[in-house]
Amino acid sequence: MIDMKKIMNAPENYVDDMLRGIYAANPMVKYAEDDLRCYCIAEKRPGKVAIITGGGTGHLPLFLGYVGENMIDGCGVGGVFQSPSAEQIVNVAKEVEAGAGVLFLYGNYTGDIMNFDMAAEILEMDDIQTASIVGADDVLSHADPSVRRGVAGIFFMYKCAGAKAADGGDLEEVLAAAQKAKDNTRTVGFALTPCIIPEIGHPNFELKDGEMAFGMGIHGEPGVWNGPIKTADELAKDSVEEILDDMEVKAGEEVCVLINGLGATSQEELYILSGSVRKELDDRGIKTYRTFVGEYATSMEMAGASISLCRIADEEMKKQIDKPVHTPFYTQV
Amino acid sequence: MAITEIKAEELPALFESVAEVFEEKKELLCQMDAAMGDGDLGLTMSKGYGALPQILRENLDADNPAKMLMKGGMKMSGVVPSTMGTLMSSGLMQGGKMLNGRKTIGASEFADFLTGFAEGIKKRGKCDAGDRTIYDVLEPAQKAAQQAASAGASLPDVAAAALQGAEAGVEATKEMIPRFGKAAVHAAKAKGVEDQGAVAGKCLIEGLLRYIN
Numbered sequence: 001m002i003d004m005k006k007i008m009n010a011p012e013n014y015v016d017d018m019l020r021g022i023y024a025a026n027p028m029v030k031y032a033e034d035d036l037r038c039y040c041i042a043e044k045r046p047g048k049v050a051i052i053t054g055g056g057t058g059h060l061p062l063f064l065g066y067v068g069e070n071m072i073d074g075c076g077v078g079g080v081f082q083s084p085s086a087e088q089i090v091n092v093a094k095e096v097e098a099g100a101g102v103l104f105l106y107g108n109y110t111g112d113i114m115n116f117d118m119a120a121e122i123l124e125m126d127d128i129q130t131a132s133i134v135g136a137d138d139v140l141s142h143a144d145p146s147v148r149r150g151v152a153g154i155f156f157m158y159k160c161a162g163a164k165a166a167d168g169g170d171l172e173e174v175l176a177a178a179q180k181a182k183d184n185t186r187t188v189g190f191a192l193t194p195c196i197i198p199e200i201g202h203p204n205f206e207l208k209d210g211e212m213a214f215g216m217g218i219h220g221e222p223g224v225w226n227g228p229i230k231t232a233d234e235l236a237k238d239s240v241e242e243i244l245d246d247m248e249v250k251a252g253e254e255v256c257v258l259i260n261g262l263g264a265t266s267q268e269e270l271y272i273l274s275g276s277v278r279k280e281l282d283d284r285g286i287k288t289y290r291t292f293v294g295e296y297a298t299s300m301e302m303a304g305a306s307i308s309l310c311r312i313a314d315e316e317m318k319k320q321i322d323k324p325v326h327t328p329f330y331t332q333v
Numbered sequence: 334m335a336i337t338e339i340k341a342e343e344l345p346a347l348f349e350s351v352a353e354v355f356e357e358k359k360e361l362l363c364q365m366d367a368a369m370g371d372g373d374l375g376l377t378m379s380k381g382y383g384a385l386p387q388i389l390r391e392n393l394d395a396d397n398p399a400k401m402l403m404k405g406g407m408k409m410s411g412v413v414p415s416t417m418g419t420l421m422s423s424g425l426m427q428g429g430k431m432l433n434g435r436k437t438i439g440a441s442e443f444a445d446f447l448t449g450f451a452e453g454i455k456k457r458g459k460c461d462a463g464d465r466t467i468y469d470v471l472e473p474a475q476k477a478a479q480q481a482a483s484a485g486a487s488l489p490d491v492a493a494a495a496l497q498g499a500e501a502g503v504e505a506t507k508e509m510i511p512r513f514g515k516a517a518v519h520a521a522k523a524k525g526v527e528d529q530g531a532v533a534g535k536c537l538i539e540g541l542l543r544y545i546n
């Protein structure tokens with residue numbers, strides 16, 4: 001059984017201590033209604049569609065890490081792997097909405113959906129228009145695309161919606177930009193070790209020596225198989241095959257690649273994996289437009305990675321992905 | 334003393350009665366839930382409805398019961414974020430929404446509130462009649478209430494009709510097989526036993542009727 005070793009204070013203060021540290025280090029963000037978990041951009045742009053995300057703590061830089069220039073405007077912060085409350089989402093929305101409506105953009109998880117829907121109903125009462133869309137890119141989580149979990153691929157939805165909003169798009173257009181990214185993104189992930197929720201103090205499951213879980217979710221949801229650890233080349237091959245089985249990308253078409261570390265995997269390993277993925281795409285004549293490597297959606301100290309492919313549907317999407325952004329956790333020039 | 338209408342300022346007191354009933358039935362609901370779930374239903378209902386009166390007091394909006402109930406429901410969901418807590422909150426929100434534009438709650442408004450409550454549960458819970466849930470009590474209750482209201486019944490009589498509908502609903506759940514929640518795992522034990530979520534729905538109506546009478 002793995003021992004919990006974390007740099008923290010009392011486990012029950014994990015989330016709020018983290019938030020205090022983030023606010024202290026970054027004047028670009030602030031909190032609303034005296035609630036640390038109502039995370040907002042400090043200066044909003046009047047007339048811009050406000051994009052709000054939310055979800056559990058434990059996935060940095062997901063979700064709050066994308067609040068910043070040309071990306072997202074606010075985030076409801078839940079407990080570790082828990083949903084934020086409807087009230088927190090409402091408070092964030094009221095703080096950051098700028099007269100052009102609100103897009104709720106978050107991951108496909110039941111608790112989050114219930115709370116975001118409730119928040120939308122309350123905001124509607126106050127004549128704040130909302131639209132909602134969830135990321136559901138984890139192909140191995142379910143055969144039915146509407147049930148799939150949202151994982152690292154939401155990054156592309158944030159980029160496209162964020163760019164469209166920054167460029168003056170209205171709520172319908174910003175939603176459409178997010179939808180286009182969603183339609184063209186798929187992810188496969190795998191874990192080598194579990195993670196530990198601070199207040200629980202031990203992992204919820206075990207992976208034996210030399211064992212990995214293919215298709216595991218970012219909250220430790222079981223994968224499609226547990227078995228011996230495969231090589232980077234094998235994992236790249238299996239993952240790219242699963243993705244292309246689900247989403248056709250023709251030879252000559254372009255994709256962006258996202259190699260995402262789950263929290264405890266070194267950059268060395270991520271680049272090895274990235275090289276393997278590149279080879280799989282080259283062999284199929286699929287052009288790689290951009291490669292993103294790093295931590296985009298983690299699971300605390302889980303070792304493992306996910307591979308996302310985002311098919312470039314058109315020039316507009318390409319420009320949106322290229323648009324420079326600046327948040328406390330992610331900067332793209 | 335029977336009343337003919339409920340004003341927005343009275344909503345906290347209305348739900349004090351509901352909280353009272355849930356406090357009285359806390360043990361019973363926990364016991365029922367222990368057999369077919371995780372044993373905390375009584376605690377959740379007491380906690381949620383126990384907090385609701387104060388939430389409503391802090392969000393008083395004279396002449397706007399709709400807004401009070403919608404906000405109250407939303408804030409209650411933060412207090413009891415479990416499935417049943419969320420369903421009750423959703424019921425309150427949709428019930429409140431039905432009262433949009435009305436300044437007080439008379440006989441027909443009360444029926445509409447119950448109609449909305451049932452709708453809210455159905456929408457959020459994605460359940461239907463026969464699934465052996467709280468919806469199987471709220472749906473017949475709202476139907477009975479609407480029937481009475483259309484016939485011109487007084488507020489107390491509409492509420493009494495709702496309770497009758499609720500009681501029939503609870504009885505009917507004895508023969509249903511659970512599809513949702515932790516009860517679904519205990520499907521084999523379900524026959525002949527009232528569903529605990531349904532009983533909780535009946536408690537809600539009992540509490541409302543208690544204030545109205």
